[in-house]
Amino acid sequence: MSQSLGVAPLQALFRFPFEGSGWRNRFLVGSALILASFFIPILPLIPVCGYVLQVMRSVIHGEEPTLPPWDDWGRLGADGLRGAAVGLVFLLPGTVVYLIGLAVYLGCILVVPVLMGATGRSLVLEGSLLTLVAVGTLMFFTCVALLLWLLGAVPLPVAAAHLVARDRVAAAFHVREWWPVVRANKLGLLIDWVIVAGLWTVVYLACAILAYTAILCWLLPFVTAPALFYLALVGAAKFAQSYREGAALAATEGKV
Numbered sequence: 001m002s003q004s005l006g007v008a009p010l011q012a013l014f015r016f017p018f019e020g021s022g023w024r025n026r027f028l029v030g031s032a033l034i035l036a037s038f039f040i041p042i043l044p045l046i047p048v049c050g051y052v053l054q055v056m057r058s059v060i061h062g063e064e065p066t067l068p069p070w071d072d073w074g075r076l077g078a079d080g081l082r083g084a085a086v087g088l089v090f091l092l093p094g095t096v097v098y099l100i101g102l103a104v105y106l107g108c109i110l111v112v113p114v115l116m117g118a119t120g121r122s123l124v125l126e127g128s129l130l131t132l133v134a135v136g137t138l139m140f141f142t143c144v145a146l147l148l149w150l151l152g153a154v155p156l157p158v159a160a161a162h163l164v165a166r167d168r169v170a171a172a173f174h175v176r177e178w179w180p181v182v183r184a185n186k187l188g189l190l191i192d193w194v195i196v197a198g199l200w201t202v203v204y205l206a207c208a209i210l211a212y213t214a215i216l217c218w219l220l221p222f223v224t225a226p227a228l229f230y231l232a233l234v235g236a237a238k239f240a241q242s243y244r245e246g247a248a249l250a251a252t253e254g255k256v
Contacts, residue, residue: 010195013241016065017233026067027229035225047073048229049087050080052236057164059240067233086163086172090156094148101141108134157235158182158189161243184253185246192242196235203227 017027030051036044051068054076059065070076108130158181159172171177182189206227210220 013065013234013238016237017067017230020066022069023067026070027226029070030229030233031226034229035221038221038225046080046084047076048080048232049083050076050078052232053079053083053160053164055233056161056236056240056243059237060161060165060244062244065233065237065240082163082169083160085169086160087156089173090152090159091149092152094145094152097141097148098145101138101145104141105134105138108137154193155182157192157239158243161240164240165243165247180250180253181243181246184249185242188242188245189239192235192238195238196231199231199234203231 017023030048033044033048037048047070051070054068055065058068111130155175158178162174162178162181163169163172165171166177203224207220207224210216210223
């Protein structure tokens with residue numbers, strides 16, 4: 001049985017991003033990078049990804065979760081690129097399906113004005129049917145993409161933890177190596193996902209309330225950025241704990 005809740009009480013886990021020497025500046029840097037990603041796509045998120053993997057690394061090595069200093073930007077960038085590559089592969093099927101659906105949708109929408117210009121007459125019925133097909137196609141492909149994204153996201157934290165533990169990108173895709181860890185601590189990993197999903201729900205509802213509040217909507221980016229950084233830190237630490245415990249249990253059972 002998993003010992004996840006006994007290794008570090010949930011209250012301590014939820015508090016750790018706000019504890020330790022220099023936590024304010026370290027938390028502010030991560031939040032600022034995520035805020036910058038709203039205006040500069042992808043690039044600011046690379047060191048954030050590396051930072052999250054660094055938190056996972058310390059927990060996997062048996063340390064209590066803490067915020068490390070932002071001092072080795074080269075290592076953070078390298079780790080971030082490796083983590084981003086793994087995430088891209090796991091989420092690629094859903095992304096491809098969604099882009100196909102979007103392409104079909106845009107293709108159908110663009111066909112109507114082209115036909116109208118070519119024929120010189122109004123194609124109300126044809127245009128309506130084509131638009132209906134386009135919307136239905138996009139909805140179908142989006143639903144399939146969401147399912148594929150979910151299927152890819154579920155094993156992703158364990159794969160990322162295995163990457164950190166082995167310090168090799170290829171290790172994330174060695175399912176036979178990390179699957180015994182999942183089987184040994186499946187309850188702990190399930191609890192992790194419940195916790196992360198619950199936190200995401202709280203953040204989503206809070207952001208939705210701000211978005212629909214005319215007076216406070218301007219605060220949305222400044223609330224979303226630290227909230228996302230906090231979720232990434234807590235999720236990384238929790239999954240790293242469960243990975244460490246699962247690896248220990250699997251080793252005891254002689255499965256790794």
